Amino acid sequence: xxxxxxxxxxxxxxxxxxxxxxxxxxxMKPMGLPVPIDxxxxxxxxxxxxxxxxxxxxxGSNIGAAIYAEVYPQYVAILEHLFRKEGVKVILVDHGTEGxxxxxxxLNEIKAYDRKTYGVDFVHLGYxxxxxxxxxxLCRDLHELLEVDYAGHSLEDLPxxxxxxxxxxxxxxLDFTASADSQFWLNQxxxxxxxxxxxxxxxxxxxxxxxYYTAGQIFGIIESLKGAAQYEVLIGRPGIAVKGxxxxxxxxxxxxxxxxxxxxVYFHGRGKR
Amino acid sequence: MAGIWRTAASAVLFVVALTMLVDFxxxxxxxxxVATDLNNWAVVIGAFALGLGAYSLIVRHGRIISKxxxxxxxxxxxxxxxxxxxxxxxITGSVTxxxxxxxxxxxxxxxxxxxxxxNAFFIAxxxxxxxxxxxxxxxxxxxxxxxxxxxxxxxxxxxxPILPAIGGKIWDVAGSTGMRAILIGIGIGTLALGLRVIIxxxxxxxxxxx
Numbered sequence: 378x379x380x381x382x383x384x385x386x387x388x389x390x391x392x393x394x395x396x397x398x399x400x401x402x403x404x405m406k407p408m409g410l411p412v413p414i415d416x417x418x419x420x421x422x423x424x425x426x427x428x429x430x431x432x433x434x435x436x437g438s439n440i441g442a443a444i445y446a447e448v449y450p451q452y453v454a455i456l457e458h459l460f461r462k463e464g465v466k467v468i469l470v471d472h473g474t475e476g477x478x479x480x481x482x483x484l485n486e487i488k489a490y491d492r493k494t495y496g497v498d499f500v501h502l503g504y505x506x507x508x509x510x511x512x513x514x515l516c517r518d519l520h521e522l523l524e525v526d527y528a529g530h531s532l533e534d535l536p537x538x539x540x541x542x543x544x545x546x547x548x549x550x551l552d553f554t555a556s557a558d559s560q561f562w563l564n565q566x567x568x569x570x571x572x573x574x575x576x577x578x579x580x581x582x583x584x585x586x587x588x589y590y591t592a593g594q595i596f597g598i599i600e601s602l603k604g605a606a607q608y609e610v611l612i613g614r615p616g617i618a619v620k621g622x623x624x625x626x627x628x629x630x631x632x633x634x635x636x637x638x639x640x641x642v643y644f645h646g647r648g649k650r
Numbered sequence: 651m652a653g654i655w656r657t658a659a660s661a662v663l664f665v666v667a668l669t670m671l672v673d674f675x676x677x678x679x680x681x682x683x684v685a686t687d688l689n690n691w692a693v694v695i696g697a698f699a700l701g702l703g704a705y706s707l708i709v710r711h712g713r714i715i716s717k718x719x720x721x722x723x724x725x726x727x728x729x730x731x732x733x734x735x736x737x738x739x740x741i742t743g744s745v746t747x748x749x750x751x752x753x754x755x756x757x758x759x760x761x762x763x764x765x766x767x768x769n770a771f772f773i774a775x776x777x778x779x780x781x782x783x784x785x786x787x788x789x790x791x792x793x794x795x796x797x798x799x800x801x802x803x804x805x806x807x808x809x810x811p812i813l814p815a816i817g818g819k820i821w822d823v824a825g826s827t828g829m830r831a832i833l834i835g836i837g838i839g840t841l842a843l844g845l846r847v848i849i850x851x852x853x854x855x856x857x858x859x860x
Contacts, residue, residue, distance in 0.1 A: 388775070388778055388779075389775050392771075392774045392775050392778055393771050393774070393775070395774075396770060396771055396774045400770070410804040410805065410807075410808050411804060411807065411808070412804055413804065413807050413814075441762065442754075442758055442759040442760075442761075442762030442763050442766075443762050443763065443765070443766040444766070445759065445762075445763055446763060446766070446767070474700075475754075477745070477746075478751060478754055478755075481746070481751075482755075505693065506693060506696040506697040506699070506700055507692055507693035507694075507695070507696030507697065508696060510689055510690075510692035510693050510696060511693050511696065513689050514686070514689050514690050514693050517682075517685075517686045517689060518686050521686055521690060522690055522693060527746070528746060529744075569674065580802070584825055584826075584829045585829050585832075585833060587821070587825070587826050587829065588826055588829045588830040588833055591822075591826055591830075592830075600802075601802075603802055603803070622803065622804050623804075625802075625803045626803040626804050626805035626808075627805070628770060628774075628803075629799040629800070629802065629803040629805060629806075630803075630805055631774065632773065632774060632777045632799060633796050633799060633800070635774060635777040635778040635781075636777050636778075636781045636792055636795070636796065638778065639777065639778045639779070639780075639781050639782055640781070640782060640783050640792075643782045643783070643784075
């Protein structure tokens with residue numbers, strides 16, 4: 378039986394099996410393909426690397442279980458980089474109900490509570506409902522909007538929050554999402570206050586963000602798992618994203634083979650008719 | 651009577667929208683205070699909307715279960731999961747508790763990630779079924795897709811650096827230009843819709859069209 382006949386009879390089973398093998402093998406035994414760095418990722422790295430003591434980085438997140446595989450590795454890599462910068466203050470805020478769980482997971486993964494002092498070097502504000510209004514509220518007057526952080530501590534008891542009132546005090550904002558809240562930061566932080574903004578996104582969200590990048594309105598983009606892998610390489614901490622790139626490479630190669638095969642079958646059938 | 655309420659709601663909407671717009675363009679501390687309060691009300695309403703959503707979910711799925719409509723057992727699963735989360739949160743007194751995290755990381759996260767991950771398999775079978783060069787336009791699309799895929803994975807660079815470079819050009823020139831045109835169109839549309847809402851021509855936000 379030829380490959381084409383086999384595909385014609387049981388194409389779904391064959392394709393699913395091939396994809397499973399293409400993804401599973403490199404995850405178990407990485408091939409170690411080199412990871413080239415995109416300019417969009419390098420721009421984020423360079424900007425974070427240039428942060429000075431006293432600068433404030435805000436990390437917005439709408440990470441949920443559905444986009445965990447693509448965006449969470451970006452979040453961890455950036456958080457790690459920010460925590461290596463001496464004196465840089467980090468504020469974590471969530472725009473989705475699942476966000477706080479992943480923010481705390483990331484903080485524990487990089488051992489944030491052992492490395493730095495909560496309330497002095499970093500703060501987790503938790504989930505704020507209201508979409509764009511919540512982001513606008515943070516940018517207008519953070520203390521007017523919120524009285525407590527995620528764990529219920531009063532913001533007045535957290536020393537680093539004394540000097541942070543509105544978006545004028547945010548040096549950079551990085552938003553990790555698959556939805557519109559990245560655009561909200563652009564509307565509410567960049568447009569009125571000129572705060573520098575960058576995004577960490579799922580692959581399908583990158584094309585519209587890229588238009589803002591080429592227009593100079595955002596300073597960088599971490600593009601899906603690929604961007605996360607590049608960032609892991611840049612900070613010298615290869616993790617799950619770098620491993621995933623081998624699997625993604627083979628999966629993409631399989632898709633290309635399937636597209637070509639599909640057309641061979643199509644033109645073969647048309648020729649016969 | 652409904653007409654009076656709608657007119658009143660339109661008037662409130664007009665004043666609030668105008669306040670926010672003027673505040674954006676004109677820096678006045680007093681106006682800024684009012685605009686910040688209005689904005690924070692929206693956040694509070696957003697939080698209440700979550701409660702309203704939960705209530706509406708319970709009513710809707712309660713009805714499905716009581717009438718034993720199609721796939722009613724799934725409604726039981728949904729409500730049980732929801733109450734399990736609520737009860738755990740209330741008993742432990744915090745959503746930061748390890749029990750709460752355990753339910754999420756051992757049940758919700760794997761299920762949700764699996765559903766999203768299955769997309770990869772659908773895309774694979776769709777690549778074989780649907781990506782046919784039936785026309786010149788389809789041919790252009792599939793050739794572009796191949797180069798973009800080679801750009802988005804290290805394998806493209808490993809095969810030949812020219813392949814992802816071509817993908818990069820397609821991305822930077824064709825993709826970015828097209829997307830920018832779409833975004834400008836969306837922007838103009840949003841502006842027009844916003845104006846219609848402010849002047850009361852758009853009735854949908856006030857509870858239904860004419």
